[in-house]
Amino acid sequence: MAQAPAPSSQFFDLHAPAGGYVFVVTYGRSGSTVVQNLLNAIPGYCIRGENANALSGLARSWHQLNSAEPRNGLKARGTATTPEEPWYGAELVQPWRYGNFLANVFVREVLALPRGTRVGGFKEIRFHAEPMFFPAYMGFIRRFFPKARFIFNTRNHDAVLKSGWWPEMDQAGARAQLEKAEALFAAHVAAHPAVSLHLKYEDYAGNPEGCRPLFDFLGESFDADLVAGVLNQRLDHLQRPPQD
Template identity: 50%
Template sequence: MTQSQHMQIQKTVFIITYGRSGSTLLQNMLNALPGYVLRGENANLLAPLVRSWQGLRRSEQAATMRARGTPSGPHQPWFGYEAIDADQLGQDLADVFLRQVLRPEADTRAVGFKEIRWHETPALFAPMLEFLQRYMPEAHFIFNTRAHEEVCRSGWWKTMDRRVVLDQLESAEQLYQDWQAAHPQRCLALHYNDYAQSPEAWQPLFEFLGEPYDAELVEAVLGRKLMHMKWQKPANRP
């Protein structure tokens, strides 16, 4: 991706959900919009990047070294550590993620991805979204949910203890709700059971993204058979 391609990105869009929530249909709808490229799952590749950024931001060692007021020297074990700029590191990591993972195309106006593993690192959930909000162009967050009993009966979830599954879903949705309450202006909550059968239920998505509602496009996407109907176990899934 060239610098000019990077600069043409008007917004970034992130689907935050759990497995078997119907999020691939949502991804397909977004990819049907002109100039949108919504990548699929990436095994939570963002997490280790954010962990390094967050670690530097909260580093007591760096704060102590800066408080001394004199640069560290080449004879010291943490030589140069206090000079690392956490904000610049975050921006550079975000640029690499955008360029190498999201990979906008020549005519891309909006780019992003969906992931089902956000809740698996709960301590990093808010930092990951903060990272995206801080360093990605015009970040928009879509929280996608589905009726819990349907999720329990779908894919790998049906091989797990029902109570364990319900606890995971409830914990994930609590993380979603907490972030939305604190950042309502850039968040949209969608429910698969609402939009899977009703074209009108997609209108809030178009409004949220500032796109004109296209009933014919919605009908076409809803009528298209998804290619992953036979489920596959995701990477890192027990």
Template identity: 40%
Template sequence: MEPDTDLRSDYPSEGFVFIVTYGRSGSTVMQSVLQAMDGYFIRGENNNALAAIFDFYEALNAAQTKNTKPNPPPHGPWYGIDEVDVDAVTRKAVDLFVSDVLKVPVGTRKAGFKEIRFHDVGVERFSHFLDFIVKFFPNTKFVFNKRDADGVSKSGWWRDVDYYDVLDMVETCDQLFDDYTRANPDICFTTKYEDFKGNPDAFRGLCAFMGEPFDEVKIKAIVDHKLKH
């Protein structure tokens, strides 16, 4: 799926970055590190609201696919669907998401958000969802954040979930992340909680991937900060 490289005036000047992960993986630290980069604006989670626009996009495409006859008549079951410019109307929905959900400040170079629910769209649709993001969010990069399943299972609300369910979730997500990275190596970067916990130097690779300088003092302050949640 070819990306849309046109940048609106109210979009970040250099594109978008999305932190793709699951809960209790250290993604808030990752969000803070990216947020600290000059000209970056990274929101927190939005309950995977973007998936609704993806559903909208897929539904319209499916409706046009089901309509096999050109110019369906007024009494036809798919009357008017052939007149819909799916990409154009989806672009309007994405523009609204950027302007009213992300609320990107003027002068932002890179914007985005972190989300622990991207995989909720399902295994079969996951890569298509990320392709959709690449298509409609210009110059997108993905940061996949992982954590050892045992650590996840002992953290936060996961302690109340069956261990093997947590293990299955982590293994499934990690495989999805790896598969997408292999198919799109230039726009994907993977981090792991165990590598960067208490270790600011582990973020050198991320900074290089984003094309940004490594500020050890600033990143150390973030890594050392105790999160209350």
């Protein structure tokens, strides 16, 4: 797949992290906040938390524009449209430029990475909310976020279904949802192995050595003491009582 245009002053925020971006793709109660904390313990990393899948709308906007057959046909025609045509001006649209602006404004206004960030990104439990759009969504990220890498974090489904809000859901439907999400994850890992890592909660929970593949994937030095310190932290959001 073609790469995004070279960095420019117009897209300064997007290209500011020299090490690119990392996205933690998962579902709720998978242990992903631990992964988020591990990443943020690496010097120069700023991996934000969830943002209600805000990037999805931007990705869909770009995808709809880029794949619009009438617009592409007008572009290929080589002549300007007139005010009488229903797609007047569509041949002027530059999808690459539009996509870069969308990614840049997301980084600037949503991630708001601090100065000196070496690797940026975020974790989200809603990437798979629209299964049919998932491949195009991931494609948008790969295309416009420099050096994009994906960590697909999963957990034993029986454990997930006993945690948080999952017990309140129809169990058959919830299990099917988890299975569908993991099928999407696995397809991306298979299609894009160089930029994808499947990380299993059971492999790293309470086990610093289980995090070594994560550091190897990112090209970072593995520090067992640092990892152990993160894994031993108690997460406040797991201790708070449910809100009304």
